[in-house]
Amino acid sequence: MSSLSRTTTRLLAAAALSTGLAAQALPTQVTVTIENLAPAGGLAFAPLHLAFNNGSYDAFNLGQVAGTAIVSVAEGGAGGAWQAAFAAADPGAVRGTIGGPLFAGGSKTASYMVDSAANPFFTFAAMAIPSNDFFIGNDNPMAHRLFDTAGQLQVSSITVQARDIWDAGSEVFDPAASAFVGDNGLRADQGSVVAFNFAEFAGYNGLTTGAGYTFNSQLAAGTDVYRISFTAAPVPEPQTYALMLAGLAGLGWLARRRQARGA
């Protein structure tokens, strides 16, 4: 094979690779806004743990014993085991934590670079406080498919109502032992399973929280308590640029060779 045809072959391969990447990877800048919609003086939330993912990691199931991953969210909010389990099960997921307590009426925003083709699904988990072991999160890992196959955002927001709040079933309800109002050192194992539960929040009414306000649940089943909103902006992939530049440089070299031969 001549030097020229070898170069042409390489250029064609680079072009094919470039086209292939453009079809497969869909890099997108996703901005996530979280809002605590609970009535003033009511629920607060620990940091939100989130992951843009391939839909394969299922952190818990209604009616089953909670594992250490979701318990690390539900019983203290820190979620270290949840993050580690997610990373092990779905290494390509884009994970994050929107930190700090989120009080009623509060909101926070964070942005993530996501390949919407590889990670079209969204999973989240956060402890509700005060509580012993209450949390919000999606049971079905494929419940929230944010992106279609063309990379278009399909979900503008996820709203959580009081009826959607989970009790991990891992710690006995006891205001004296609850995070944010009691002494965590007093907590006791519950030995139950994951269930829906918002009624027990009324048991904290009148107690002083760690933030100094007097708790008042005011929750009915249909009360909105949390919203996660999304906006997305596609971004060109650096790899695509690099391949295009390499291809252009190769074409320039080829043109110079042709010119030299023709002369």
Ligand SMILES: [Ca+2]
């Ligand atoms: Ca599940």
Ligand SMILES: [Ca+2]
């Ligand atoms: Ca419990």
